[in-house]
Amino acid sequence: MAKTIYKKKVKNGKEYYFYRLRHKNLTTPRDLYALSVKELDEKIKAILTDLDFNITNTKESFEAFFRDWLFDVRFLTLKPSTKERYEGVYRNYIKNSPLSNIKIKDITLSDIQTYYNKLVKSGHSVNCLKMINKLIAPCIRYAYNNSMIIKDFTGAIVLPKETEETKLNKASKVQPFSLDEQRRFVKAIKNHELEMLFITALNSGLRQGELLALTWSDIDFDRHYIDVNKTAKYVANVSSNGREHSKIIIQTPKTIKGNRKVSIPPTLTQQLKIYRFKQLEQKSLLLNLYQDNNLVFCTKFGKYLDSGNIRKRFNKIIDSINDNEKDEYKKISPRKFHDLRHTYATRLFELGEKPKTVQELLGHSDISVTLGTYTHVLESMKIIAASKLNDLYISMQTD
Known part of the structure; x- marks a missing residue:
């Protein structure tokens, strides 16, 4: 068995590896437990990363964070008609979506990109994706500015480009009278x-x-x-x-x-x-x-x-x-x-x-x-x- 600096402790009749974590961004030490050395190492590494970047420790989901940001922050400067349109985006594309239950602190570029790619494959238009990203991107930036996530990755999100075919389809919807x-x-x-x-x-x-x-x-x-x-x-x-x-x-x-x-x-x-x-x-x-x-x-x-x-x-x-x-x-x-x-x-x-x-x-x-x-x-x-x-x-x- 590999040597370890971690002590063992019995908790609720079960033996765990134990580590007392101290950090400048912690007001009091934090006790961490895991069944294996590897699991405890990963746990310490993840928490230290959050602490080093002063990331707020929260279990809030992306959907809950997005909802509060949209209705309590973004809505402050919007016209009523824009509010109505954005509420529709939230209801149809954020609420109960694959992103909903991911913790805001854990949301990644891959999560967003995978969701967008899935929408494209299911037939959603370029304009639809742009509208969704028009809300998700500033929400992510707001989370970053408020120390909820480590990195603002919105600049790396890839949106599909409009093809000549989609441009022609859009133009074909214009039907003037002869x-x-x-x-x-x-x-x-x-x-x-x-x-x-x-x-x-x-x-x-x-x-x-x-x-x-x-x-x-x-x-x-x-x-x-x-x-x-x-x-x-x-x-x-x-x-x-x-x-x-x-x-x-x-x-x-x-x-x-x-x-x-x-x-x-x-x-x-x-x-x-x-x-x-x-x-x-x-x-x-x-x-x-x-x-x-x-x-x-x-x-x-x-x-x-x-x-x-x-x-x-x-x-x-x-x-x-x-x-x-x-x-x-x-x-x-x-x-x-x-x-x-x-x-x-x-x-x-x-x-x-x-x-x-x-x-x-x-x-x-x-x-x-x-x-x-x-x-x-x-x-x-x-x-x-x-x-x-x-x-x-x-x-x-x-x-």
Whole structure:
């Protein structure tokens, strides 16, 4: 048997190897026990490592630590809509996940990387992984800064890169109306209660939340522009206990670029003037029943429109167009309200507008977002440009 410096002690009728550990970061000595010399060596080494780095001795799990960090620390500086989104990440990807029961002091790069790789193999998107890491990485850094773990390893985490195929898949989800479909849509919404909401979306490219938050003071009728400075969204209050019922909130745009002045066609300005006059007439008829929020688009009682109701009515319009169309090839495929914004951008590109201008009008934070979103449109523009060049050379030869 190998010699050892450790003494033996009997505890609860069983013999153990024993060591009394002293360290500058311990207020009192700590007694350690193990059945073998090797086990006691490993135990001493692990505890000394924690003590040398002044790691807090805790049995708290990663899930519990993440939950407390998210709801008590990270939430302090977030908008309600972001809180709602992050609560969903916690509920779907952290709570009861393979990481949940690992002690925060024992969490490693390998634990995180293995979990991410598993998510990729099960079909989760690159954007999904980026969103999860957007929370896990700062949580790990917070643990490191508070002496809960020895090393901040977040810089070594490898996230999957977007392939050309995934980029094309993302672009394929953008479904603007063709010019013919747009004409038929505009014809179908004539005298519809939400006609001006749809017309304004098609002629300004504003997001639905920006349109629902729009007030009459945001429209400059003389200089023909809309001042985009806020957005409306139905958001639920969230906590570590879950989420409550949704309610409408008004908040600033997500990015600095979201605050913008969008020039609109004079024809739209004129339509909005007529629409405002009719709204004032309705307001005078309803008297005290009207809740004046100075909203451009609202219910007949002046309240905020419900996005779910808008979606249903939008789909109903598409269905009615298709019901009246005998030619199967001309039927409009399912669309989202957001495709009105894509239609606006597509028309601008077709008219020869530069990507930088489109980016500014749409309020994209970076031009790469614009270029990535409208890849298919820009590709078709290249073909048209080549065709024009070909026509030019032919005309030069015939002169």
